[in-house]
Amino acid sequence: MNTPWASVDYDIIDIVDSVIARTIAPEAETIDATGTFPSVAISELADAGLGVLQMHKSLGGAGASTSTYAEALLRISAACGATSTVYMTQMHAAHPIHLQGSQEQSERWVPRLCKATAIGSIALTEPGAGSDVSSMRTVARRDGDSYIVNGEKTFISNGDRADVIVLFATVDTALGKSGITAFLLDTATLDGFVPGAPMKKLGQKGASTVTLSFQDCRIPVSARMGEEGDGYPLLLRSVVRSRISAAAQGVGFAQGAFDVVVSWANARDLLSSKTTHAQDLQFELARLRGDITAARAMLLSVSDQVDASAEEPVAEVSLVKMHCTTLGTTVAARCVELLGPDGDLVSLGAERLLRDAKVAEIYDGTNQVQSMLVARDIRLAATSATADA
Ligand SMILES: Cc1cc2nc3c(=O)[nH]c(=O)nc-3n(C[C@H](O)[C@H](O)[C@H](O)COP(=O)(O)OP(=O)(O)OC[C@H]3O[C@@H](n4cnc5c(N)ncnc54)[C@H](O)[C@@H]3O)c2cc1C
DSSP, rough: OOOOTTEEEEHHHHHHHIIIIIIIIHHHHHHHHOOOHOOOOOOHHHHHTTTTTTTTGGGSSSOOHHHHHHHHHHHHHHHHHHHHHHHHHHHHHHHHHHHHOOOOOOOHHHHHHHTTEEEEEEOOOTTTTSSSGGGGOOOOETTTTEEEEEEEEEEEEETTTTEEEEEEEESSSGGGGGGGGEEEEGGGSSSSEEEEOOOOSHHHTSOEEEEEEEEEEEGGGGGSSSSSSSSSHHHHHHHHHHHHHHHHHHHHHHHHHHHHHHHHHHTTTTTTOOOOHHHHHHHHHHHHHHHHHHHHHHHHHHHHHHHOSSOOOOOHHHHHHHHHHHHHHHHHHHHHHTTGGGGOGGOHHHHHHHHHHHGGSSSOOOOHHHHHHHHHHHHHHHHHHHHHO
């Protein structure tokens, strides 16, 4: 986990590690058992200047590289999946506000998200639209100086806790993607907005996931981010960042489960023993370490591409999201097996990491959808190679 990567700021990572050791790791089992929202850890990360790492320092961020963010999130995920999801959602909300919000919107909300004095949320998915955003049915209808919003969002992280929500809605369902428009909602001022109760889930139990219902919810025109129809390109840029987050979580879940097995094996002298059983375990750990190291290098390399390219490296991000989140589940499952019956014990934490890992394959665009994006990129590259020949 400590192999240096040129673009990662290890001074920041040292601070992340200290918050993990002090608060995040010791609270992880309780957060999972009780479904407690990890407010304390989120505040501690923000108090340490780590609230939204990549955001400009002028807006309260740390001005860090995407690879520093990925490495930090990887480590937080290895300690506590719920905390990592709440933490990354703060960034997922701040990033589109920074990209497309007015100066007033940015200056009002981004510093508060960085300080964690506000909780943020990003609301895209609907009961019938997520993978296929052109089917979006939450409508924002213009009415004088206002929009009236009607519809339902679902599976929204932090939604019931949010002070500010980046909402994607359509101004006209007939327009498909061209009607998608982004709005910035101050939840303290909303009438006709009802968050649902936190859903009961397989893992990441402290990270709240809810429906958001809008019934004739009137919002001022000044809540719009950009122009009508500007939402779809913003959404595409936003999901690139959130897919890096999911990928970092995948590597983190794998690393966390691997670390559990190493400590467990070390305590039983299985790392030095020459018995056949112990050596099988040692060889398996060597193989898993190779898989995790390769995935981490891929994650950090694609993170560097995100910072270096003017255009989002969509296919590379899909590839890393798909690869790393699949790794998270398969390595965590293998680690649970390697522990034998102890793998089933809550006190060791490997079973929690396995439960936390599965959903990262599903959110931020399922891995089937990522496969489609990568397949399209392969087809485009092949077609252009044929045209050039
Ligand atoms: C814990 C959690 C937190 C979440 N947080 C947020 C959040 O904060 N904000 C937000 O907006 N959303 C959030 N989501 C929603 C999540 O991003 C979506 O559920 C996910 O991207 C899948 O989209 P969908 O719901 O439209 O699923 P569907 O598209 O309905 O997927 C159903 C199945 O169909 C498959 N499928 C879909 N299209 C195709 C296709 N063309 N070809 C082949 N297979 C296909 C999928 O792979 C999947 O297996 C969250 C979800 C979860 C579970």
